[in-house]
C-alpha cells in the first residue's frame with residue numbers, strides 16, 4: 318500500500334467544528350472528487366467521515382480522530398486510534414510528539430499495541446526530535462504534519478522543507494510532507510526534497526480559507 322503513495326499526492330479532506338461542510342456525506346463527495354483528480358490517498362478526520370469516505374473511494378484512507386485543538390489532539394489515545402482503524406482507516410495517523418498523552422501510554426507503547434493488531438501507523442511529527450522518537454518506536458510513515466504547531470518549529474508560510482530534508486536524510490522509511498502546502502510548485506518542491514508523498518488539505522478542500530485568501534488580496538483586509 319505504501320508503494321502506491323510514492324511520488325503522489327494525498328488529499329486531506331476535513332471540515333472544522335461549526336463549519337457548513339462538516340457533514341460526512343459532503344466530505345465523502347469531496348474525497349471522491351479529489352480521487353477523480355488523481356489523489357493517491359485521502360486523509361480524513363472523525364469516525365463518521367472515515368467510514369463515509371471509505372465507502373466512497375477506492376484509494377487508501379488515512380484516518381485520524383481529533384479531540385480538542387490544543388496539546389495532543391490528533392488521535393490522542395490508543396482508544397481513538399483503534400476506533401479509527403475499526404471505522405475503516407487503512408492507515409491511522411496519530412500525534413507523534415514527545416508530549417505526555419492523555420491515556421498515560423507512551424507513543425512507543427501505543428504503536429506497539431497498534432502493530433500487534435495489524436494497524437499501519439503514520440506519525441504526525443512537529444520536529445526532528447519527535448521524528449527520532451517516532452522512528453525509534455517503529456512508525457510506518459513519518460510526517461511533518463505538526464511542524465509550526467507545537468512550539469518547537471517556527472510556523473513557516475509554506476511547508477517546512479528544512480525539517481522534511483532533515484527527516485529524509487536521517488530515516489530510511491517514507492517521509493510525507495504535510496502542512497501549509499498551498500501551491501502545486503510547493504508540492505513539487507516537497508517531492509524534489511525527497512518526500513515520499515505530499516499531503517495537501519486547505520488549498521484543495523477548505524473553501525472558507527481559500528476564499529479568505531482572495532478577499533484579503535482584493536479588499537486588503539488582514
Ligand SMILES: CC(=O)N[C@H](C=O)[C@@H](O)[C@H](O)[C@H](O)COP(=O)(O)O
Nearest residue numbers: 329466495496497498517518519520
Ligand atoms: C496541525 C493540524 O491540526 N493539522 C491537521 C491534520 O490533520 C489538518 O488541520 C491540516 O489541514 C492538514 O494537516 C493538512 O494541512 P494543510 O491544511 O495546511 O494543507
